[in-house]
Amino acid sequence: MEGVSSSAAGGSSSAAAVQGGRGREPGPGRVGATNIGRLRQGKQQHATRPGVGAISVTSWHLRVFAAVVALMGCLLLAASLAMSALHQVQFRNAAISRNFRGLQELKQSIVRREPVEQIMHARLLQMATSALTKNGSESEDFALWEEPYKQARKWKPCAAKHSLADEDPDDETNNGFVLVSANGGLNQQRVAVCNAVVVAALLNATLVVPRFLYSSVWKDTSQFGDIYQEDYFVKYMKNDVRIVKELPARLRSLDLEAIGSQITDMEISKEADPSEFVKSILPILEQNGVVHFLGFGNRLGFDSVPVHLQRLRCRCNFHALKFVPELQRAGSVLVQRLRQVGGMQTEMDKQLFGNNMLDQAFAEKDDGADTGTGTATPNRYLALHMRFEEDMVAYSLCEFGGGEEERRELQAYRETHFPTLALRSRNTTVSPEEQRSLGRCPLTPEEAGLVLSALGYDRRTFIYVAGSQIYGGTPRLRPLTRLYPNLVTKEDTLTADELAPFKNFSSRLAALDFIACASADVFAVTDSGSQLSSLVSGYRIYHGRGRAPTLHPNRKRYAQVLSEEGSIAWGGFQKRVRQMVDEYKRVSPRPRGRSVYRQPRTPGCMCRAGGDGSVHF
Numbered sequence: 183m184e185g186v187s188s189s190a191a192g193g194s195s196s197a198a199a200v201q202g203g204r205g206r207e208p209g210p211g212r213v214g215a216t217n218i219g220r221l222r223q224g225k226q227q228h229a230t231r232p233g234v235g236a237i238s239v240t241s242w243h244l245r246v247f248a249a250v251v252a253l254m255g256c257l258l259l260a261a262s263l264a265m266s267a268l269h270q271v272q273f274r275n276a277a278i279s280r281n282f283r284g285l286q287e288l289k290q291s292i293v294r295r296e297p298v299e300q301i302m303h304a305r306l307l308q309m310a311t312s313a314l315t316k317n318g319s320e321s322e323d324f325a326l327w328e329e330p331y332k333q334a335r336k337w338k339p340c341a342a343k344h345s346l347a348d349e350d351p352d353d354e355t356n357n358g359f360v361l362v363s364a365n366g367g368l369n370q371q372r373v374a375v376c377n378a379v380v381v382a383a384l385l386n387a388t389l390v391v392p393r394f395l396y397s398s399v400w401k402d403t404s405q406f407g408d409i410y411q412e413d414y415f416v417k418y419m420k421n422d423v424r425i426v427k428e429l430p431a432r433l434r435s436l437d438l439e440a441i442g443s444q445i446t447d448m449e450i451s452k453e454a455d456p457s458e459f460v461k462s463i464l465p466i467l468e469q470n471g472v473v474h475f476l477g478f479g480n481r482l483g484f485d486s487v488p489v490h491l492q493r494l495r496c497r498c499n500f501h502a503l504k505f506v507p508e509l510q511r512a513g514s515v516l517v518q519r520l521r522q523v524g525g526m527q528t529e530m531d532k533q534l535f536g537n538n539m540l541d542q543a544f545a546e547k548d549d550g551a552d553t554g555t556g557t558a559t560p561n562r563y564l565a566l567h568m569r570f571e572e573d574m575v576a577y578s579l580c581e582f583g584g585g586e587e588e589r590r591e592l593q594a595y596r597e598t599h600f601p602t603l604a605l606r607s608r609n610t611t612v613s614p615e616e617q618r619s620l621g622r623c624p625l626t627p628e629e630a631g632l633v634l635s636a637l638g639y640d641r642r643t644f645i646y647v648a649g650s651q652i653y654g655g656t657p658r659l660r661p662l663t664r665l666y667p668n669l670v671t672k673e674d675t676l677t678a679d680e681l682a683p684f685k686n687f688s689s690r691l692a693a694l695d696f697i698a699c700a701s702a703d704v705f706a707v708t709d710s711g712s713q714l715s716s717l718v719s720g721y722r723i724y725h726g727r728g729r730a731p732t733l734h735p736n737r738k739r740y741a742q743v744l745s746e747e748g749s750i751a752w753g754g755f756q757k758r759v760r761q762m763v764d765e766y767k768r769v770s771p772r773p774r775g776r777s778v779y780r781q782p783r784t785p786g787c788m789c790r791a792g793g794d795g796s797v798h799f
Contacts, residue, residue, distance in 0.1 A: 335728030369713030492786030513697035565702035579622035621738030
């Protein structure tokens with residue numbers, strides 16, 4: 183359209199210029215006539231060139247039409263693209279909105295779907311809850327806070343070294359070097375260290391400070407010096423057995439497996455006699471100058487060991503192994519906060535903390551608390567070792583009320599961590615009911631709470647819970663917390679900064695549990711075989727001076743009591759549980775076949791004082 187207007191204006195200007203040249207002013211009629219004449223003239227001129235005039239007019243109109251069509255097309259295309267983008271945005275917004283609503287609904291569903299409590303003994307739990315609510319402080323009449331038998335105080339520690347003088351080791355030529363790579367967790371490794379000391383002395387060999395193997399279960403890279411005071415250990419034991427920190431250079435490059443000096447647990451009987459080591463290991467040691475015990479779990483017996491070697495084992499366990507200062511200080515803070523008082527120091531404290539008992543740490547944490555005068559009454563607490571981690575539960579081949587989902591989960595764990603056991607469980611019929619009746623099932627938190635309530639501990643009892651993650655999590659633990667709300671762990675008692683140095687090291691965290699359990703007014707265990715309960719029980723007997731009771735239910739008898747849940751009255755349940763626990767606490771020398779680590783009242787470890795002041799076994 184702009185081209186048409188420009189042409190018309192150009193034609194008018196030309197006509198005016200021509201007329202102006204002739205000296206006449208054009209009028210309206212004249213301009214019109216001139217234009218018509220020129221148009222006629224143009225047509226006549228084009229007529230002399232056939233077809234040209236028609237094509238020119240048509241091309242001009244086509245160009246205009248094409249421009250209009252192109253413009254409309256562009257507008258339509260732009261509108262189409264805009265509408266498409268708008269629909270896409272709307273679709274995405276709708277999808278996002280639906281997804282968001284879905285997430286919100288899922289979140290609300292999760293919130294609404296509270297984990298169901300894992301309860302196996304609903305009737306007894308209800309009776310226990312009712313009894314604890316009604317009785318109040320009446321339970322204090324049942325004095326379980328102290329050892330009930332005076333005989334316990336007659337047993338005295340006898341394995342200590344009489345002097346710590348820095349004496350040179352004997353120059354007597356020995357038979358070579360003993361290397362030990364211990365597997366397991368903190369407590370299993372502790373037993374291996376003590377047994378290694380005895381074997382080295384038995385073979386007249388030099389012991390290299392034991393190394394700890396990395397375990398896919400414990401996932402801890404800690405070595406001996408990260409947990410125990412290495413120099414103190416070497417110095418304390420030096421008159422009994424020579425100990426060095428590494429092999430001589432001439433032996434380090436040897437392929438011990440190739441020369442037959444690597445000894446696995448498969449090659450030594452479980453709880454072997456000393457004679458087996460002399461017969462099968464000593465020749466290898468004399469020939470190669472070195473032997474390497476790989477694993478070394480429970481490879482030395484208890485009953486066939488001479489008194490002087492038994493004393494050596496107890497000396498190592500109860501005196502030579504001291505936690506590193508970092509653990510002693512953190513353990514000191516932990517215990518003082520559990521007691522809610524600073525400044526007191528028992529014989530147990532001296533053994534556990536040495537000079538690293540920190541009174542000030544308690545004051546810094548709790549302003550206004552007693553900081554060392556000893557005038558405040560310490561809070562009494564019970565330490566409970568809940569051995570109900572997934573590995574223990576899976577290994578037991580028991581069932582705990584979780585149905586088919588629990589069975590699949592535990593079997594999958596066995597396939598990964600206990601393949602031999604998993605194969606056996608597939609090929610043979612293992613009855614969970616029979617396992618329970620034989621006392622082979624670990625107690626659940628619920629069953630542990632029923633024991634404590636039957637013994638008379640009221641709801642105010644302060645309980646420190648030791649151990650790793652409880653299998654089943656919060657739902658499994660909730661029946662216990664309903665009975666005893668004052669439950670704490672090391673994570674509750676120490677700050678994140680205080681735990682940070684030990685956070686990724688399971689053995690060091692286990693050392694803090696060991697300290698809290700050993701220092702407790704009462705120690706309660708729920709299993710018969712774990713190394714922590716075994717070592718802590720023995721430590722409390724050895725250093726507790728008759729004031730460190732341990733509550734230990736007989737799981738076989740307890741299973742029988744629980745099997746009568748449908749008919750037993752609460753009074754009858756209490757009576758039978760108390761009898762069961764009291765029988766375990768009777769003081770007697772170590773029975774044959776029992777661990778000296780758990781029961782150190784045995785020749786070489788502890789002495790019994792007679793009425794006339796004499797000491798005998």
